[in-house]
Amino acid sequence: MTDTxxxxxxxxxxxxxxxxxxxxxxxxxxxxxxxxxxxLRTEIPRRLxxxxxxxxxxxxxxxxxxxxxxxxxxxxxxxxxxxxVVAAGKLWESGLLTQDLWVSNxxxxxxxxxxxxxxxxxxxxxxxxxxxxxxxxxxxxxxxxMPVPAFIPLLMLYTGIGETPKxxxxxxxxxxxxxxxxxxxxxxxxxxxxxxxxxxGASRWELFSKVIWPASLPGILDICRLNLxxxxxxxxxxxxxxxxxxxGYRILKAQxxxxxxxxxxxxFIIGLLGVLSDQLFKLAARLLFPWxxxxxxxx
Amino acid sequence: xxxxxxxxxxxxxxxxLIVWGLTKTFRGRAGPVDALKEVSFNVMPGEFVxxxxxxxxxxxxxxxxxxxxxxxxxxxxxIDGRSIVEPGPDRGMVFQRDNLFPWLTVRENVRYSARLxxxxxxxxxxxxxxxxxxxxxxxxxxxxxxxxxxxxxxxSGGMRQRAALARALANQxxxxxxxxxxxxxxxQTREEMQELLARLSERQGTTTLFVTHDVExxxxxxxxxxxxxxxxxxxxxxxKVDLPRPRTLEMRLEPAFSSVRADVLESLYSRQRRSLxxxxxxxxxx
Numbered sequence: 001m002t003d004t005x006x007x008x009x010x011x012x013x014x015x016x017x018x019x020x021x022x023x024x025x026x027x028x029x030x031x032x033x034x035x036x037x038x039x040l041r042t043e044i045p046r047r048l049x050x051x052x053x054x055x056x057x058x059x060x061x062x063x064x065x066x067x068x069x070x071x072x073x074x075x076x077x078x079x080x081x082x083x084x085v086v087a088a089g090k091l092w093e094s095g096l097l098t099q100d101l102w103v104s105n106x107x108x109x110x111x112x113x114x115x116x117x118x119x120x121x122x123x124x125x126x127x128x129x130x131x132x133x134x135x136x137x138x139x140x141x142x143x144x145x146m147p148v149p150a151f152i153p154l155l156m157l158y159t160g161i162g163e164t165p166k167x168x169x170x171x172x173x174x175x176x177x178x179x180x181x182x183x184x185x186x187x188x189x190x191x192x193x194x195x196x197x198x199x200x201g202a203s204r205w206e207l208f209s210k211v212i213w214p215a216s217l218p219g220i221l222d223i224c225r226l227n228l229x230x231x232x233x234x235x236x237x238x239x240x241x242x243x244x245x246x247x248g249y250r251i252l253k254a255q256x257x258x259x260x261x262x263x264x265x266x267x268f269i270i271g272l273l274g275v276l277s278d279q280l281f282k283l284a285a286r287l288l289f290p291w292x293x294x295x296x297x298x299x
Numbered sequence: 300x301x302x303x304x305x306x307x308x309x310x311x312x313x314x315x316l317i318v319w320g321l322t323k324t325f326r327g328r329a330g331p332v333d334a335l336k337e338v339s340f341n342v343m344p345g346e347f348v349x350x351x352x353x354x355x356x357x358x359x360x361x362x363x364x365x366x367x368x369x370x371x372x373x374x375x376x377x378i379d380g381r382s383i384v385e386p387g388p389d390r391g392m393v394f395q396r397d398n399l400f401p402w403l404t405v406r407e408n409v410r411y412s413a414r415l416x417x418x419x420x421x422x423x424x425x426x427x428x429x430x431x432x433x434x435x436x437x438x439x440x441x442x443x444x445x446x447x448x449x450x451x452x453x454x455s456g457g458m459r460q461r462a463a464l465a466r467a468l469a470n471q472x473x474x475x476x477x478x479x480x481x482x483x484x485x486x487q488t489r490e491e492m493q494e495l496l497a498r499l500s501e502r503q504g505t506t507t508l509f510v511t512h513d514v515e516x517x518x519x520x521x522x523x524x525x526x527x528x529x530x531x532x533x534x535x536x537x538x539k540v541d542l543p544r545p546r547t548l549e550m551r552l553e554p555a556f557s558s559v560r561a562d563v564l565e566s567l568y569s570r571q572r573r574s575l576x577x578x579x580x581x582x583x584x585x
Binding site for chain 2: 192197206292
């Protein structure tokens, strides 16, 4: 193409639908503006987004199929998709799958709820009262870097091998992070909003309950969403070490008998549960905080 | 309450607001700094007073002290014969940024104080209905009836500031405090807001203390202008604005308006010529 700069001139009488461009005017009115697929922070069409999202999974699945069905990797180490589905069917029939799911979810629920109930109020205090911050922040920074699994032997010594140590591992694993994160989010409440509320007659307590709390709620929900993911990690760690039920325990047991299909299945299930809870949290945020969504759209 | 009474201050009545010997000293790196030094003035009921001055003259600090958000080093602020020590519903405040609660709709924002215990106590039965009705009326006056159920994020800057104004008036404050309320708005919206405020204060007769660095705005809205000088913040001059009411934007073209404006600028200039560069002066005049 040598004459791209030449003006495109067409007779308007030729066709009403055919756009006309003269000189350097943009050619072809109605032609969609060129989409920058790799433009930094530029929007891409929604359909393309979904296609790409699905592609990621499909590629992984195809690679898995080729490697396992083609026997490039021994089936002992890499089970075929069929084997995983069969394992799912067997475990479902025996009721073990349901039992594991139930037990693990209950542990998550208890440990995580406990952590949230403690961390949210504490985080609000740390974030907004300097005295409490001074009292707790350095201590929390210290505890934050302690590896939670290292506590498991100690917890078993203290509380035996029942449900308590598992719930406590989840609790310890998430509560410290949550306090720090909640403190950070509540601290971001604009002091101008606090001043406005004060002038309208808010007491100190009401600055917490009627300004900081509602202003931070979307952020707090997001913190819960992230910490639930970590709670799953700590659950599996706890179950790997000391349990006779649950998803983590089943994985450990499968390893002993080289049942990689079961290991694969359970890892998938944990992944699926993670995605599910993530989406539920996002849905809740959209329903509960229409004002925050609007703000995001406006910015 | 919507009163149609004349807003001309009556000299025989007691002042609505007394600022007496106010000094505010901050501890700076190079020793104590006086943000305000011995500032005293009165505001009569229904009077609209503007505080004008360059940055650093302590006008915002002064307003914060009157609001009760900061405490003075010495001196006191008296409203209706009572010394104030903390924020209270006898004062309403509009900030430079609208400061609406983003999680509440316009109507919920305007009614916000009814959620607070200190106000709720006073709003039993019929009084609560009066309060709600008054809030709706205020929303109507500032032209936001159609947006009563909108969230602040769905409104323009000017609309948000009008909602903030309605909210500040909901408690029927004795004194309305405004801290450069239109400073963040674009020129056209600012003019609309000035006209609205002029109309509103003439109609409501609310005692108003208004901080601005826009001289024209001050002349347009006020009965009296207090010019502050910086370092330390103190009163340089008080200028009475004897322009007829109702005030309109067109009045800015009249000679009487220009002469007051020149007067204010003159007292600002003469103070600053020594300490400010030409570019700083330009931004002051605007």
